[in-house]
Amino acid sequence: MHELGIVFHLIKQIEDVAKENKIEKVTEVTLEVGEVSTIEPKYFKECYEWAKKRSEYMKECKLNMVIVEAISFCRKCEQTYSTTKYAKVCPHCGSDDTYLVSGDQVIIKNIQVV
Template sequence: MHELGVVFQVIKMVEEVCEENDLTEISSVTLELGEVSTVIEKYLYDVWKWAVLKKSEHMKDSKLIVETIPAITYCESCGAKYGTVKHGKICPECGSGHTYLLQGNEFNIKEIEGC
């Protein structure tokens, strides 16, 4: 489960923001998670509470918010954009495999709320 390592990295980054901005308490952290990012949202929530209690004085009561970015693929053959999860690599419009992911693989810290 690499989600624990991901959460540790988020905590480290948020702690740096706390230092740079003289924040003493973080109430929430909002993450953007791509639909095909390989990070499992449920596991993030499972490890969040434990990790922030153990690794961060500033974040011990913080809430995790996850916003999903849908996976969208682009077909180079016909120009169609379509849902990656539903259709995969093959374009549902023309049947071409000349496609690439436009979005949906992201993992970003979108917002940190604190005082």
């Protein structure tokens, strides 16, 4: 139930924004989800559909997810590459002295309101 925790956290964040801005209804939310984030988009959506009915601000709110490519950086040759293709080993020089630059994030990108 890891996704559900993130969904509740997300809804809480959006509700706080709605309250601060005296918004009555949030109609659409766009999330940026990294390829190697820990959430499973399909399951996340199911949790979201269930949880949003419990939020007075988000009952009819639509969820969009934009999947963002995971990028790693190699310290040895200082180049970037696709993390999902090559994992920890740099395809340019073969070094494993690499780290993830982006791709594990779950970020609220955009919120639409009435």
